[in-house]
Amino acid sequence: MTGHDLIGHVGATLLDSVWQAALVGLETSVALVGLRKARPQTRYTTACVGLLLCLLWPVVQLVARLYGGTASASGTPVLVQMLAGAGGAGSDGWQAFLQAHLAWVVVGWAACAGALGLRMALGLVWVGHQARTHRTDAHWNERLTTMAAQFRITREVRLRVVDVLASPVTAGWWRPVVLVPASLVAGMPPQLLEALLAHELAHVRRHDYLVNLAQSVIETILFYHPVVWWLSHRIRVERELIADDIAARQLGEPRRLALALSELERLQFSTYHLAQAANGGDLMSRIKRLVRPDTQTSNWKAALPVLAMAVAVLAGCAGTTPGSSALEHDAVTTKPIAKFNSCAKPEYPQASLARRAEGTVTLRFLIDTDGSVAEAAVAKSSGDALLDEAARVAIAKCRFTPGTAGGKPVRSWVPVQYVWSMS
Known part of the structure; x- marks a missing residue:
């Protein structure tokens, strides 16, 4: 396969991913509406599946294009074939334009994805540097270790005091570290800082750092699609609610965590999204939820019809390739x-x-x-x-x-x- 072939296949896959992710987003949004009264864990899982599908569908199609050798592996984007089927006055012009500029589509995508990938790498380097070079606090480090044992976390969780942060953040999986702003250590009442640390330990216990890192990779690859950013935002919102619930149960005092979050409202939001921060999501809605929790029922069964419809639609779209045999007749005796x-x-x-x-x-x-x-x-x-x-x-x-x-x-x-x- 030549480099020109590879560029054509990648460009066609990028164009097709536009309608694929839009369809996944539509189905996921309908499912989330049906699950609005369910537990955050259910909505979190639904949004994660939707985001993963946004990546897997184009990847599978690209592999089919590279190795399938069938009509489904065609270098022609399905989007172009849709334009042809529409038969509008300008369809031929659009087809020729898209086909002629596939190389520019790939070049533009690679340049932007590379820049975002570099930004993500620099963020990881920054977090690692803070974890290695900044001081610790003996009292709070010991307190964090005790709390980690109460959360049944067997790995060592380190604590570092950083001057440039506005709220605690958690990074790392094998050797997790909690970065705590110096202003909080010096000025926040101990019981409130302890509540924020409980929230961070909930992220450590759930291995949220790995999921967040995978989100960042998908955002880098599919940066051009608003559905990807919307799903990723929903995942982060639901994840913060889950961590709030775990921390509140462990503390036994939801109002203490709500008070701690209200203190964070006055601080500047952290820009380092590769780490797990206590100030993620809508702070006011999280505070109200902790103070006056709604009665929620685990009505995941309400989403079953939506999920069934999603599977049917996705299967139908996967099968609507020019190589489909739905309209072919096995009993054809003479070919056209x-x-x-x-x-x-x-x-x-x-x-x-x-x-x-x-x-x-x-x-x-x-x-x-x-x-x-x-x-x-x-x-x-x-x-x-x-x-x-x-x-x-x-x-x-x-x-x-x-x-x-x-x-x-x-x-x-x-x-x-x-x-x-x-x-």
Whole structure:
């Protein structure tokens, strides 16, 4: 596979991820509405599954494009095929534009993802530097160790006092560290600081740092999609509610944690989101929830119809590829035959001509009972997206002798190869 092929496949996958993530977001939002009275853990899990699907669906499709060798592995984005099916006045122009600029899509995505990845790496370095170089507080370090044992945390949890933070944050998984602002150690009443540390230990107990790190990776890869940022925000909000519940149960005093959070409202929010901070989410709503908790029922069963619908929709979309056999007839006795005298020869695109691009494209056409082309798609790319599209558009205008089954015309698929050669 050439570098040009790889860029084409990645670009097509990026374009298709736009509608894929939008569909996942729609289904997840409906599920979350149905679960609005459920426990935070249920909503948290639902949002995590949605965010993971936003990444896995494009990854699976990219692997299929690279190694499938079928119509589902086509280098042509499904988005472009949708435009073709819409048949609007400007559809051909949009198809050609998207196909011609796939390389720029990939370059732009790689540049932005690289910048965000560098930012994430610098954040990790900063947190590691604070954990190694800043002082500890013997009293609070001992108190944190005692509290960690009460939380049944077997790993050592370290405490570091940092000047530049506004609230405690937790980082690390194997050797977790809680970074505490010096202003809180010096000025906050001990019982309130202890409540904030209990919140941070709840994050350590749940291994939230790893999930948050995975979120940051997905945000870096799919930075261009608002659904990804919305789901990630919902995950962080629900995660803070879960940590509040665990800390309140451990302390036995929800109001003490609420009072501690109210003190944080006056402080500047931390910008280091790779760590778990006690000031995440909406502080006022969290405070009200701790002081006046709503009666919640674990009505996860209310989401079952929504989840079933989501599975059905996703399965349907996964199956609506040009290679689907839903419209093919196993009993076809004669295959469709192209009447090449009914259509013009595909014209060499000027850009491909300038590059002296050549290759063989394999197309698939769904031929209706009257011999017209109902659907057309690229099954195997020639290596040049413009050549693929030019062949698809031109041959789709041909008339065919329809396939037959039992002597009657039937709709059926037929493969067609076209060789592009400069000679």
